[in-house]
Amino acid sequence: MTRSTRPGRYRNPILPGCHPDPSICRVGDEFFIVTSTFEYLPGLPIHRSTNLVDWEPIGHVVHREGQLDLAGLPGSKGLYAPTIRHHEGRFFVVCTVVVPAPHQAAPPEGGWPRAGHFLMTADDPAGPWSDPIWFDGLDGIDPSLVFHDGRVWLCGNRLAAPGRWPGQTDIWLRELDPVTFAVIGDEHLIWHGALEGGAWAEGPHLFPRPGGGWMLVAAEGGTDRDHAVCVAYADEITGPYTGDPGNPRLSHRDLGDRAAIANVGHADLVDDADGRTWATVLGTQQLVDDAGRGANGLLGRQTHLVPVDWERGRPLFAPGIGRVHPEMAADGLPDQQPWPTELVDDFDAPELDPAWTGVAVLPASFAALGERASRVRLRATPAGPTDLEPFAFLGRRLPDHRVDATVVLELGGTGRAGLLLRTSERAHLELAVDHNGVAVATLVDEGERSVIGTLTDVPAGPVAVEARIDGLHADLFVADRPLGGVDLSSLATGRTSRFVGTWIGPFAVGDGWADVDRVELRIRR
CATH class of the missing domain: 2.115.10.20 (Glycosyl hydrolase domain; family 43)
Incomplete structure (x- = not known):
């Protein structure tokens, strides 16, 4: 070391x-x-x-x-x-x-x-x-x-x-x-x-x-x-x-x-x-x-x-302070390198980044590279975010409290696709565009669904779907047009048996596919 x-x-x-x-x-x-x-x-x-x-x-x-x-x-x-x-x-x-x-x-x-x-x-x-x-x-x-x-x-x-x-x-x-x-x-x-x-x-x-x-x-x-x-x-x-x-x-x-x-x-x-x-x-x-x-x-x-010292055979966790602080210093360590503030995936690598995951299934069961250059194709599933059946969600861990998240995708066939913030099937935020050009933002809280905002004339072709997350609030946009703000408290950790944080990424539901051109997660310090 x-x-x-x-x-x-x-x-x-x-x-x-x-x-x-x-x-x-x-x-x-x-x-x-x-x-x-x-x-x-x-x-x-x-x-x-x-x-x-x-x-x-x-x-x-x-x-x-x-x-x-x-x-x-x-x-x-x-x-x-x-x-x-x-x-x-x-x-x-x-x-x-x-x-x-x-x-x-x-x-x-x-x-x-x-x-x-x-x-x-x-x-x-x-x-x-x-x-x-x-x-x-x-x-x-x-x-x-x-x-x-x-x-x-x-x-x-x-x-x-x-x-x-x-x-x-x-x-x-x-x-x-x-x-x-x-x-x-x-x-x-x-x-x-x-x-x-x-x-x-x-x-x-x-x-x-x-x-x-x-x-x-x-x-x-x-x-x-x-x-x-x-x-x-x-x-x-x-x-x-x-x-x-x-x-x-x-x-x-x-x-x-x-x-x-x-x-x-x-x-x-x-x-x-x-x-x-x-x-x-x-x-x-x-x-x-x-x-x-x-x-x-x-x-x-x-x-x-935290460092651990020993006194008379007993461990001292974080000796001298007894706390886990956001900023710490300890002998024997170098200064930590800064984390990246941008996570951008344009899907031009030969394999998916292993940070991408699926819910109870491997991403390879619904996501494929190579169907179109520099895109990942999500094969839409009949099941969606509220179901316990496998569904096409390419998710990764939300990396910070303050993130501007953008998915650029194009929908093929019938159905809907967009950006999902998922804590569970009973707690998530869906920002989707359907094959008729209608965009809808939907919050699910303990299984109860509420509509945050709607747009009815989203142009055909690739579209950018965006959530600007600030703690427990997000402002939502489709094609640079606002759909409104939403309180995300219902997605937070802490309720009974809620052991997982929020995952974020593109999803596709229906009969068809969504070609995802780019996912950007930009952290605001």
């Missing part, structure tokens, strides 16, 4: 857009992060860095047809909280496919996709990754792997049954066969959280403790304002674990809505080559008003970085 003679300055989050539930590992001088993607494919992106603050995307764990099925899942279900580890020349990612509980939704005809914990492996983190190895009979979410002294362990969490209070969660540990990864041995219940009456002890990771024994790092309090990082210690990996008397070791729960970064928790640890310890943590960038109060925006939950 690059050494620095003074503390290096960097921004939090360290990845732009919605990258929740970060997990990290190091191999030599390189670091690798994997994050959750829920219903989007390709899934589980891998980022690589040599200095912890400048990251490049290198691939996805779930990246090819037939590898994993997410068809029919509603928003914020699917791929939850992966963990990445490296052992004896091979990379390992464990994750969970989550489907709705019986009280949340009735399954479609044919049932939900296969749910549960799985393992995928690769020699190169850029891929290809293996087909899944499933762990049958293990409940819950958030699995994590530990390799130690020739043995392999898997830990995870599940709701206690029966629980002594709502949301009581048990963290369990099982041994795996080191060759087949089959579950062997007895279950060990090693933790139910730091706070009696506290909920959702999640995201567990186990580490050898400096000086001997083991340390469990877990999230607690849910993923909103009460989120926190807690730790516990044991002499043996199987426990019993005793909570740190200073828990939580990192949290912004005491700041409430008054934090620039809120909902801090879900930590993973890594040591650099010089022996320093670092933590990736989940957090949410807030939109802070003049009175100092924050509100959730559209970017969702994101990946942040």
Whole structure:
């Protein structure tokens, strides 16, 4: 890792857009992060860095047809909280496919996709990754792997049954066969959280403790304002674990809505080559008003970085401040490079940028390059943004709170196409032009549809569709003509089981196609 003679300055989050539930590992001088993607494919992106603050995307764990099925899942279900580890020349990612509980939704005809914990492996983190190895009979979410002294362990969490209070969660540990990864041995219940009456002890990771024994790092309090990082210690990996008397070791729960970064928790640890310890943590960038109060925006939950020191065998997260700040400095880091303020795709590359995703399907199922020069053709689908069936939406993470987003496209056949801001099938903004030259802006809030504005004489041929986003407000335009402004609060992170931020990009619905000439995302600082 690059050494620095003074503390290096960097921004939090360290990845732009919605990258929740970060997990990290190091191999030599390189670091690798994997994050959750829920219903989007390709899934589980891998980022690589040599200095912890400048990251490049290198691939996805779930990246090819037939590898994993997410068809029919509603928003914020699917791929939850992966963990990445490296052992004896091979990379390992464990994750969970989550489907709705019986009280949340009735399954479609044919049932939900296969749910549960799985393992995928690769020699190169850029891929290809293996087909899944499933762990049958293990409940819950958030699995994590530990390799130690020739043995392999898997830990995870599940709701206690029966629980002594709502949301009581048990963290369990099982041994795996080191060759087949089959579950062997007895279950060990090693933790139910730091706070009696506290909920959702999640995201567990186990580490050898400096000086001997083991340390469990877990999230607690849910993923909103009460989120926190807690730790516990044991002499043996199987426990019993005793909570740190200073828990939580990192949290912004005491700041409430008054934090620039809120909902801090879900930590993973890594040591650099010089022996320093670092933590990736989940957090949410807030939109802070003049009175100092924050509100959730559209970017969702994101990946942040803090240094970790040790005192008497106990971790100090962000030592000296105990906070995750938007601007930080730490020894051993270079100054972070600036992020680009323009993301322009004119589709003249031989392959789609891997940042483009589909909802429960790979983009290749509906998007094709080469039908026309420097364009991507979206094959329109009968299903649209409110449906749980596959539909033609080429989306990517909204990168900033303030973005001018433009899609230039031409519609063929019958139907409609345009720009979509999507948080889920029940929360999105559609700005579309149909084959009759009618443009309509529509907001869907918890399934309720409202029309924001209409134009009836959009000229034929390529048309520019634009949303100028400023926090929780957007001004909408078609062919440089205004359709009005819209409050985007209903798309924001924070409602129950809304774990994903907003994705943005072109879509096409109906019978025909849309040729997309260009997508521009211009960030306003």
